[in-house]
Amino acid sequence: MSTNVTVRGSDDVTARETAAEGQDGAAVGPDRTVAVVGTGTMGQGIAQVALVAGHPVRLYDSAPGRAAEAVAALTARLDRLVEKGRLDAAAREAAVGRLHAAEDPAELADAALVIEAIVEDLAVKQRLFADLEKIVGDDTVLATNTSSLSVTAIAGGLRLPGRFVGLHFFNPAPLLPLVEVVSGFATDPDVATRAYETVKGWGKTPVRCADTPGFIVNRVARPFYAEALRVFEEGAADPATIDAALRECGGFRMGPFELTDLIGQDVNEAVTRSVWESFHQDPKFTPSLAQRRLVESGRLGRKSGHGWFSYAEGAERPEPHTAAPAEAPKRIVVEGDLGPGEPLVALFEEAGIAVRRKKGDGHIVLPGGGLLMLADGESSFEFFPDEIVYFDLALDYARASRMVLSTGRRTAPETLAEAVGLFQALGKQVSVIGDVPGMIVARTVAMLADLAADAVDRGVATAEDVDTAMRLGVNYPAGPLEWAEKLGPRRVCDLLRALHERYPTGRYGPSQAVARRCAEADEEDSR
Structure with missing residues (x-):
């Protein structure tokens, strides 16, 4: 029997119906007008x-x-x-x-x-x-x-x-x-x-x-655009590079800048502003000043001939930042479990790079002593005197055609070259962005998971329907809750908490749904 949930009311006043209730609602027959x-x-x-x-x-x-x-x-x-x-x-x-x-x-x-x-x-x-x-x-x-x-x-x-x-x-x-x-x-x-x-x-x-404002898709999808715009506003990367990161590393069909150019900047910004105002200006839905300025300038995207990119006849499309070839290190040390980045270890070995495993807290030690870490919501400059290079989350590290790295001002060029060469040895193109907490894909996925979990927790829709809506409505490569489950609730919650510490506005504070799931996971592990 179906387990779908019928919900009446808003996300604050809901009534969950049993699967058996309401089954008299037969479809309108094809003979009816x-x-x-x-x-x-x-x-x-x-x-x-x-x-x-x-x-x-x-x-x-x-x-x-x-x-x-x-x-x-x-x-x-x-x-x-x-x-x-x-x-x-x-x-x-x-x-x-x-x-x-x-x-x-x-x-x-x-x-x-x-x-x-x-x-x-x-x-x-x-x-x-x-x-x-x-x-x-x-x-x-x-x-x-x-x-x-x-x-x-x-x-x-x-x-x-x-x-x-x-x-x-x-x-x-x-x-x-x-x-x-x-x-x-x-x-x-x-x-x-x-x-x-x-x-x-x-x-x-x-x-x-x-x-509820935005229903499922237009509510949950806001971070896909908002986090890309935030990274751009912080000067960490340009639109073409951010789009490439989410497409070629994150597995999304289109990047947010090219997608909003297709939708229309005025239309996308209006939806964002409507959801934000409907939620009484909740910081999780705050619109982008950069996008507002784009709309005010009349650069609405394809329909006006110019948005984030130019669509004039003969205009060249900006290329994403791609690092020059670098020599791959012959050996690396992997300390501890890399979590979602663990599949990389086998890829490095297949590429002929010697890998030595040691106990540790989950990072790669490069030959020159620099540390290579999966984006966790922190910034590399916080690790003085260590030299840190972050790498971004990927949907599938084996299939990703691009990897994204970020470095701080203390990272030596030699350390960055070792990290670039390491991923180029896997046949990946490499983009290097500024030192921004959570990078691009990781912070986007964490925020999508947070809004999705919050929607389910408030009775907006079932988890299955949320993931289905995001896969089919906006062509996401995986439902945000499915992806969060794969990452693990603790990693999602810790990443959001780290972002919240660095941006204490309330935007990144984990929802009660995410915090609760993290606590439940901790309880399960302690048994």
Whole structure:
């Protein structure tokens, strides 16, 4: 039996339902009409998903003629699917026969499900649903595709707020599998289950979540952008190098600077600011001044021709900092267990480097006496008189094509050269950044894990749904909770505490969820 959790309310007022409760919420049958209000990119995409799944679909837009234009555009999309062999001609004809433009809201009266995808304006959405409630039957499910507004607030003035739910699709809706099924404070569990089963029947992967700012993805994903921007603001690395570190070492599909250029700097910054303000300016969500200045300058990314990078014709893309070739040391000493970096030992040996093991606290001793350590949230200058070179966390050290090192002002060039040569011997490119606590990948993953654990602890969603949402919604190489479990709760907590000591603003203080899991791990080890 399913163990999914249905959550009502916000992350402060939740009610966990048993798996058996709400099972009467059967999916909306394919013979029932689905109406989509709003005919922009998202509205058309959602309509296409419902149409291909077999539903009669009615499109409505308040602007005259827009619905008819959307029907023509959707028909053209279906034609392209036939040309690509992804839809047969008979299915295309049947789908076109089920697609209709509605010129008046009254034509939506018999819809079993109405999904809104209009402008992100609370008052406009509230007026729309107040009008729709006068037209459709009491058993019609009303849904909003909002990505930033409160589902509870949109439904607040309805006569039957229990039949209202959030269905947050990701763009492009026909291609991306994730749908966040958002229960507002008053959403009936049966309605949430019906919405869940409906989009699941459409071939999507739904996840349940409570009505919290940013839902799952836009809440948990903030550190992916924020930590990169913080490293840049501290002058430790340039955007191209930070992107390369997260792609080629961290395993992420895109770096945060190139991704925000694609999304639009204004859009990304607005989401960050909305989440921050919704959480009463919690320092964990603080926006970036550097990104604000970029938006103010009109450099919005690809759509304006310039963001962090230039997209003008013939413009050269900046290359990440890559260290010059250096001679690899013939031997190293590994003192203690390297934790997540332990797979490196076998790689060094395979590369012909002699490795001697000794007891210790988990670091590599280079031939010249310098120490090579996995990023732990501290800074190299704190280890006087030792010479420290930090290396960053990797998703998979064997598959990573780039390693990132950081050094302090006391690190001798010879020590850095030994560290660079050591990783180049593994066939890796090496980037050297400034002495910044937690480096790039390590601090990003720790913060993602912290926000994910906090979301689960507050009843926003289950751990499984959080990880699923982050893998499918933003293409993370691993769910943040899955990655944290692999690292171990103590390492995540210790890294956050070390960052908190160096940035005592509250941004990096471990959530109660992370601190509790760390204490539980300590108790287990002491038995």
